[in-house]
Amino acid sequence: MSLFREVPLAAPVAVFKLTADFREDPAPNKVNLGVGAYRTDEGKPWVLPVVKKVEKMIAEDNSLNHEYLPILGLPEFRSSASKIALGEDSPAILEKRVGAVQCLGGTGALKIGAEFLRRWYNGNDNTKTPIYVSAPTWENHNAVFANAGFEDIRPYKYWDAQKRGLDLSGFLGDLESAPEYSIFVLHACAHNPTGTDPSHDEWKQIAEVMKRRSLFAFFDSAYQGFASGNLEKDAWAVRFFVSQGFEILCAQSFSKNFGLYNERVGNLTVVAKDEDNVNRVLSQMEKIVRITWSNPPSQGARLVAITLTTPELFNEWKDNVKTMADRVLLMRAELKARLLSLGTPGTWEHITQQIGMFSFTGLNPKQVEYLVKEKHIYLMASGRINMCGLTTKNIDYVAESIHEAVTRVQ
Amino acid sequence: NSFSSYINLSWWSEVQMGPPDPILGVTEAFRRDTNPKKMNLGVGAYRDDQGKPYVLNCVRKAEAQIAAKKMDKEYLPIGGLGDFTKACAQLALGPDNEVLKSGRSVTVQTISGTGSLRVGANFLARFHNAARDVYLPKPSWGNHTPIFRDAGMQLKAYAYYDPKTCGFDFNGALDDISKIPEKSVILLHACAHNPTGVDPRPEQWKEMASVIKKRNLLVFFDMAYQGFASGDIDRDAWAVRHFIEQGHNVVLSQSFAKNMGLYGERVGGFTVVCKDTEEAKRVESQLKILIRPMYSNPPMNGARIASTILATPELYKEWLVEVKSMADRIIKMREMLVSNLKKEGSTHNWQHVTDQIGMFCFTGLKPEQVECLINEYSVYMTKDGRISMAGVTSGNVAYLAHAIHAATK
Numbered sequence: 005m006s007l008f009r010e011v012p013l014a015a016p017v018a019v020f021k022l023t024a025d026f027r028e029d030p031a032p033n034k035v036n037l038g039v040g041a042y043r044t045d046e047g048k049p050w051v052l053p054v055v056k057k058v059e060k061m062i063a064e065d066n067s068l069n070h071e072y073l074p075i076l077g078l079p080e081f082r083s084s085a086s087k088i089a090l091g092e093d094s095p096a097i098l099e100k101r102v103g104a105v106q107c108l109g110g111t112g113a114l115k116i117g118a119e120f121l122r123r124w125y126n127g128n129d130n131t132k133t134p135i136y137v138s139a140p141t142w143e144n145h146n147a148v149f150a151n152a153g154f155e156d157i158r159p160y161k162y163w164d165a166q167k168r169g170l171d172l173s174g175f176l177g178d179l180e181s182a183p184e185y186s187i188f189v190l191h192a193c194a195h196n197p198t199g200t201d202p203s204h205d206e207w208k209q210i211a212e213v214m215k216r217r218s219l220f221a222f223f224d225s226a227y228q229g230f231a232s233g234n235l236e237k238d239a240w241a242v243r244f245f246v247s248q249g250f251e252i253l254c255a256q257s258f259s260k261n262f263g264l265y266n267e268r269v270g271n272l273t274v275v276a277k278d279e280d281n282v283n284r285v286l287s288q289m290e291k292i293v294r295i296t297w298s299n300p301p302s303q304g305a306r307l308v309a310i311t312l313t314t315p316e317l318f319n320e321w322k323d324n325v326k327t328m329a330d331r332v333l334l335m336r337a338e339l340k341a342r343l344l345s346l347g348t349p350g351t352w353e354h355i356t357q358q359i360g361m362f363s364f365t366g367l368n369p370k371q372v373e374y375l376v377k378e379k380h381i382y383l384m385a386s387g388r389i390n391m392c393g394l395t396t397k398n399i400d401y402v403a404e405s406i407h408e409a410v411t412r413v414q
Numbered sequence: 415n416s417f418s419s420y421i422n423l424s425w426w427s428e429v430q431m432g433p434p435d436p437i438l439g440v441t442e443a444f445r446r447d448t449n450p451k452k453m454n455l456g457v458g459a460y461r462d463d464q465g466k467p468y469v470l471n472c473v474r475k476a477e478a479q480i481a482a483k484k485m486d487k488e489y490l491p492i493g494g495l496g497d498f499t500k501a502c503a504q505l506a507l508g509p510d511n512e513v514l515k516s517g518r519s520v521t522v523q524t525i526s527g528t529g530s531l532r533v534g535a536n537f538l539a540r541f542h543n544a545a546r547d548v549y550l551p552k553p554s555w556g557n558h559t560p561i562f563r564d565a566g567m568q569l570k571a572y573a574y575y576d577p578k579t580c581g582f583d584f585n586g587a588l589d590d591i592s593k594i595p596e597k598s599v600i601l602l603h604a605c606a607h608n609p610t611g612v613d614p615r616p617e618q619w620k621e622m623a624s625v626i627k628k629r630n631l632l633v634f635f636d637m638a639y640q641g642f643a644s645g646d647i648d649r650d651a652w653a654v655r656h657f658i659e660q661g662h663n664v665v666l667s668q669s670f671a672k673n674m675g676l677y678g679e680r681v682g683g684f685t686v687v688c689k690d691t692e693e694a695k696r697v698e699s700q701l702k703i704l705i706r707p708m709y710s711n712p713p714m715n716g717a718r719i720a721s722t723i724l725a726t727p728e729l730y731k732e733w734l735v736e737v738k739s740m741a742d743r744i745i746k747m748r749e750m751l752v753s754n755l756k757k758e759g760s761t762h763n764w765q766h767v768t769d770q771i772g773m774f775c776f777t778g779l780k781p782e783q784v785e786c787l788i789n790e791y792s793v794y795m796t797k798d799g800r801i802s803m804a805g806v807t808s809g810n811v812a813y814l815a816h817a818i819h820a821a822t823k
Binding site for chain 2: 009010011012013014015016017020041048049051055059060063069070071072073075107108109111112115124126127144147148150151220251259263264265266267268276277278281283284285287288290291294295296298299300301302303304
């Protein structure tokens with residue numbers, strides 16, 4: 005009798021199933037608006053020119069080898085990555101109260117942060133400490149925290165489907181009613197999946213409640229630079245919280261802004277009250293890393309570190325990031341313009357007001373099903389589309405199809 | 415006021431300083447030492463005869479081949495690079511293995527050996543409801559215990575190393591194993607046992623397989639040194655293949671850190687041998703559910719290098735030669751250490767140094783003797799007397815023998 009006879013078949017992860025279905029579809033006009041990876045106007049993946057350059061440099065450097073990195077990762081990567089999030093002249097960095105752990109992508113950074121919080125945040129057992137994630141949020145957030153042992157994961161109001169924007173009063177209300185010391189997962193910019201970010205003023209209100217009620221800020225920063233095209237703009241919320249004296253964790257991903265998806269480049273930045281606290285925190289995170297993956301992969305971190313610490317390469321990278329962000333902004337503008345000129349019912353301001361890779365179109369599941377089945381346009385059941393999947397060649401077809409879906413399917 | 419009390423109090427005031435990693439501690443002390451004759455026999459990474467890290471030629475060639483293809487950097491599937499997982503399983507089981515032909519196993523790409531053990535531990539904790547206990551050999555790699563414990567398993571031990579002989583306590587092991595409660599998990603080092611370097615002989619493996627079968631235990635193989643132990647990949651995988659042949663549906667962790675020198679690229683695999691393909695599909699789906707909230711999907715670079723080597727005949731041949739040369743250098747250093755000890759006039763029995771296999775040697779040195787070696791000769795090793803033979807070269811083996819003799823005469 006097999007020991008595994010009771011193992012149930014797990015449902016596939018939705019976003020990957022979508023891509024698999026897309027691949028199998030023989031329709032010549034099919035469009036993939038599912039998984040979150042950048043595409044060029046030819047609909048192709050884009051290896052950033054600066055990445056190609058640095059890869060070549062690494063390949064030609066015979067002094068490099070494949071030795072283990074330290075458990076916490078490549079030091080130059082960790083510090084330069086934290087500088088990107090907090091700003092080079094961040095007072096927190098100058099005061100030596102910033103530390104970091106190189107992790108396997110943004111997911112890995114969330115994982116290590118979650119495991120650390122469960123063990124050390126408020127007493128030694130935070131299994132009952134509430135974790136708040138936005139409604140909606142990236143579908144993997146829940147599982148990351150649940151698998152780290154948190155038993156009480158709750159939504160905080162975020163997306164207002166009626167007005168297709170931020171439900172600020174709902175959000176603030178949930179902050180007011182959350183148990184003290186609850187942990188809130190905040191999207192630093194380019195909220196996934198809605199593309200809707202709080203304004204500066206709204207962030208200030210959020211921060212005020214969080215401080216007053218001793219709520220913890222765990223930032224998820226997967227799109228810095230990619231959202232507005234400007235690194236500083238996209239880091240405003242994180243830096244504001246730090247300036248207000250918050251101790252924070254910030255999970256950074258370099259998958260999108262460096263296009264290094266499969267190299268798994270991430271950084272968990274820790275901002276604490278002082279150096280001593282940072283050191284103790286890092287020592288405990290090191291123990292967690294050791295029993296999870298021992299030490300992180302070197303290739304991607306090396307590449308990012310070289311890029312961030314070499315002025316010409318750093319400038320080239322910022323340029324490449326802006327290229328990607330600008331194309332997304334263009335597609336947003338073009339899609340909205342077409343929907344308006346088609347007279348598609350509803351308001352479409354949110355298409356250009358939202359930011360980053362994703363747009364919460366507001367399409368309902370039936371309309372989504374219509375698009376997938378009848379028009380071979382693949383998007384998430386939530387109505388989330390990846391703007392990167394739009395190109396000058398397919399945008400007319402997509403706009404017309406959305407128009408059809410909205411007018412024919414209620 | 416509340417603001418100042420807020421800014422003064424840290425969330426982390428109660429966070430204790432974690433203990434220093436014992437092995438890294440050795441390296442740190444080594445670095446601080448100014449003795450020109452110092453030797454670092456702590457960490458387990460291969461060094462060439464000049465004491466330098468060694469990037470395999472087949473790795474460099476594979477990297478060049480990959481670079482020329484100008485591939486994109488799109489996410490890998492959660493379970494990893496298909497070309498890699500296939501080749502990884504084939505390497506362990508042999509290409510003609512019935513398990514692979516029937517498709518009744520699943521292999522996922524993992525973050526080297528540690529990542530593989532972690533995924534495996536989490537999988538067992540979630541789905542192996544029949545038992546919570548994992549039996550480790552005494553001693554085992556230090557990281558095994560915290561990995562399984564953190565995953566929610568309980569740790570027990572079976573006799574393994576005999577300090578009197580510096581060899582395998584075969585009878586003790588069989589005795590302990592015969593008492594392990596049914597359905598418990600037993601972890602076996604496939605070859606080059608870490609930290610002792612003591613491996614069972616084939617006849618001994620056969621008896622162990624038989625007792626383990628009788629006890630109906632779930633076998634978890636940890637194979638971090640295939641090819642690196644004897645120099646022969648088939649010989650080093652013999653135990654794994656024998657167990658499978660005898661009907662054990664094993665789970666297996668593999669690492670390519672040492673045998674391909676891909677340490678920092680984090681290349682590994684986790685395999686579950688199942689009853690049939692349907693079960694393998696179910697198990698695979700659950701492994702993905704475990705991996706996704708850990709790190710989403712694995713890193714590409716090392717897996718591509720490994721799969722290129724394994725799938726390209728000339729590179730594969732070259733790899734076998736290079737792996738053998740690494741293993742041979744280690745074996746040679748073992749022999750030289752023993753002959754130098756004899757030359758020094760040591761009357762102790764040092765046969766275990768050449769009997770043991772793989773990167774590590776359990777010298778049998780007592781803690782005070784280890785202290786002496788560290789403090790007076792700047793020869794750094796872990797407190798259990800384990801030395802990494804990879805840190806020994808033809809240039810320093812005489813000095814090592816001299817130091818060991820001085821500490822033990």
